[in-house]
Amino acid sequence: MRNDGRTTMRRTGQAVRRRTARLLVAGNVIIAAVIVCGWIPGPIGAAVSVLLLPLGVVSIVFTVAVFALLRRAAIPASATVLLWLFAVAPALPALPGASTATAITIASQNVRAQSGGGEGSATDLMARHPDLITLTELDDSSREAANRVLADAYPYSYTVGTVGVWSIHPLVAEEPLDLGLGWKRALHITVQGPGGVTSVYLIHAASLRPGAQSARDEMLAALAETVRADPSRHVIALGDFNAATTDPALRFLSAELDLVRPTTGITGYTWPAAFPLVKIDHVFQRGFDVGSASTVRAGASDHLATLTTLSTR
CATH class of the missing domain: 1.20.1270 (Substrate Binding Domain Of Dnak; Chain:A; Domain 2)
Incomplete structure (x- = not known):
């Protein structure tokens, strides 16, 4: 029993x-x-x-x-x-490549409007000694603060709407882009860098909200079309895309440029800075080898900054 x-x-x-x-x-x-x-x-x-x-x-x-x-x-x-x-x-992470004498390093961050973080972000990013610093979600005060901090070390700059770029290399062309939004949240510059001329697109995509994402999708599709028409050998597109890495809205841009994957850490997540849960700040490129790609804290933003080194082929 x-x-x-x-x-x-x-x-x-x-x-x-x-x-x-x-x-x-x-x-x-x-x-x-x-x-x-x-x-x-x-x-x-x-x-x-x-x-x-x-x-x-x-x-x-x-x-x-x-x-x-x-x-x-x-x-x-x-x-x-x-x-x-x-x-x-x-x-998924990628293995870092070798940096060369023709490498260009770009630091990029959404500084968070109304946070008063323009000065802190500019100061912290400048300490990393990148060739270019790009900032998005700029308001008037943060734009002025960033200019004060960066003007001497980065004499070449261009800002429009909520985006701006500061460079140690000459800018040989610059133009605003609205990408169908109706107001300026993107720009295009041409930089005379160590490896030659590079075409750079900086975007602050429209916000992603439930039931209201068409503006973001239209901006990303328009950026992809603009890049497709760019004959430049070396192209970089970066900024706050308000789209996670695997978001279908990025597929058109991914068909034109290669996404830069993180070479340090596991995910490269950028938002929210206190405990990153998603990567919405990206770098895409054409004509480069990726030397390194990481995220760093800077200023008082709710986004981590991206720090990317690219070497011309």
Whole structure:
């Protein structure tokens, strides 16, 4: 009788483990369906791109638990992890390359309007000795403060609307860009740098809000069209794109330029600065090798700054 009781308990435990494992596999199937939705343009794809990291963490936990409970169910469970890795592949870190004498280093940050952070951001970024400093979400006071800090060391500058660039190298051309927004949140400059002429686009994309993201998507699509028409051999597009790395809205720009992936850290997330959960500040390039790409704290902004070194090919 005692043995029958033990057998019953063992069978009951096995049944519970199987049932739990099946529930976890079902959970991973649901996660997989959500990940697939991340390739849908528009609000759905944008939302999923922000949630990819937690979705991956949950999927990995589920898969490990399934392996512990019912090993034969681990294979279908792990399929979701593989799908997730495929989805986040564009955001995975890259190995740093070698910097050369023709390298150009650019520091870029959203300084956060009304934060009074223009002076602090400019000071902290200047201490990194980049060739170019680009700032977005500038208001009048932060623009003036940044100019005061950077004027001597960075004698070549151009600002328009909420964006600005300061350079130690001459600017041979400069123009504002509205990218269909109707007011200036982007600019284009041509820099005479150590490796020759470089075409640089700086953007502060329209904000992403639930049910109101068309302005952002239109700006990003317009930037991609502008870059497509640019015959320059060396092109850089950077700034606050208000789009996570895997957001479908970036696919047109990604078809024209290569996304610079982080070479330090794991994610290169930039926002919010206190505890970064998503990367919305990016650098895209054409005609360069990536020497390094990292994030740094600067000023009082709610964004981390990007610091990127590119070498001409």
